[in-house]
Amino acid sequence: MVHRVVVLALDGVIPFELGIPQRIFKIARNLGPVGEGEPLYDVATCSVRPPGPVQTDADYSVVIRNGPEALAGADTVVIPASYELGPVHDEGRLTGELATAFARIRPGTRLVAICTGGYVLAAAGRLDGRPATTHWASADHFQRLFPKVRVDPDVLFVDDGDVLTSAGVAAGIDLCLHLVRRDHGTAVANDVARRTVVPPHRDGGQRQFVQRPVPEPRFATTTAARAWALTRLDRPIQLRDMAERESMSVRTFTRRFREEAGISPGQWITQQRVEHARRLLESSGLTVDQIARQSGFGTATSLRQHFQAALGVPPTVYRRTFRATTDVRG
Template sequence: MTSAEEYRPHRVAVLALDGLLPFELGIPHRIFGRPRDARGRRLYDVVTCSVRPPGPVETDADFAVHVSHGPEVLATADTVIVPASYELGPVYEEGRLTDELAAALAHVRPGTRLASICTGVYVLAAAGRLDGRPATTHWADAERFQRMFPKVRVDADVLFIDDGEVLTSAGVAAGLDLCLHMVRRDFGTAVANEVARVTVVPPHRDGGQAQYIHRPVPDPQLATTTAARAWALARLHEPIQLRDMAEQEAMSVRTFTRRFREEAGVSPGQWLTRQRVERARHLLESTDLPMDRVARESGFGTAQSMRQHLQTALGVTPTAYRRTFRTGGGVQRPGHVGVR
């Protein structure tokens, strides 16, 4: 996007289905509508379409929304997002697309990135786009979804899963996490963080859906693990043992590990690795420090260790990540990333 001739924003088409949730419909517009390039031009072009010609689409609230585009706009999209709907009919009850929905999805070009928010995943699964792939949805719907689509590898613990050209998110507000992740993937951490800041949401949420599943309320007399997490974040560059974190809360390692997983939805080790990956990403994007120094500053110790962790988490090497995001491009990650 260095000249007027080369400038073309990434087009995101949001498929509005009857019974949609207005909050989820608005998430892509809010997140993708904010990013700008250095010249103030929009990085994304967001359009909403229906499976029918332009007109009203019913919501689960006491109002409808008027959609100005029909399904043909899907043929122009670089990314198609399917928010949740409470009126998916045969899709939700039988796992099959209606003729109308199938005809609409036929407009989507091969190679187009697909994403779903909450139960919008049923549409992608019914279309056969998730066979053999990992996917997630709202934790309360995960078991039913898995029974209906046994070829899909369902993970009910994560907030979203990036499997390259197909991404899925957990329920409702996890759509924010997913859309911010796509901005980060396309244009880097700095752009995504600015969108998060003006949207007044965290750039990353710790843990996965496990922290939102109903459990008995813990004894309020017991300490939380918040202080240990803050302590660890200030020392990511140092070796941190599980017992060190437990000592910050005056707990045994066993008790601390259990409480940490209850609160964050992941183990302390998984959480610590995630924070170090994010520190490394920030340093790779914002500094020219040598790889060995980035590895030490982010707590991986060696460049080889950092390379292994970033390859696992992001699907790219530190060198490739820096080359991409220090020049303003986007990383296309092979494999899948399930973010907790």
């Protein structure tokens, strides 16, 4: 029996995310000897209102042919991100339209959220006590708004059985491919990935994409020490030398540094070395051994350990994903 997927398009929906489940599920075909080539999913899009235009976050609207009644027949409901969630995003509560639409969903229906679509599931109480993820830039706000949800900001998606959530934007592709793999096996999922021209599985999680600058200090009493350390990341940096730059004892400097930066001097130095290695992996042709020396880790083994701990992937995988190239051919 064909699995019915209904995608809920809300005002301000991101067109790219709206198209992900349409593309991934619609091209999934039976590869077995019986019924080969037959579609495995039936995909429809609906609105919380009667059929009509829904404004996207771009400069155009999309015409939705189904109203909220389509949700009643869904085996899986997918909620892409929207930039106009209103009280869902600001107060953690559903609008009247959304609450009425959600009431149509049958018990046992699989619920899937892409990116900040997870706000809708959380506001509906469907994520209480469950693990979930969302776009890394929204993770802290999401956790504050929904303290009952166990937010993991580092992963590309979370599969909690009948409720699944993904990280930002393109992670929706990873999640939908995962669902195809879960429903119909690796061969079908790989076939969909090949025809979509995306990898069937991505290494690592969100951490490799996150920009995490050190918080700006509230009081500039350790600025000189930090500026000095940044000029010598490739060499040993002693805590007492940093303290001397600010004419402080090691104990006072450590306390002030933690108050201002939110982390210890040692953690900050490691963080800066990882960031330096990250930039070199993206922009240079240096070997991993050379980058390890230039970033102050000394050996490739030490670099790999710290890089993996910070970003969730080894340096070689990160370089394959982010390395800039001047030889781009269409």
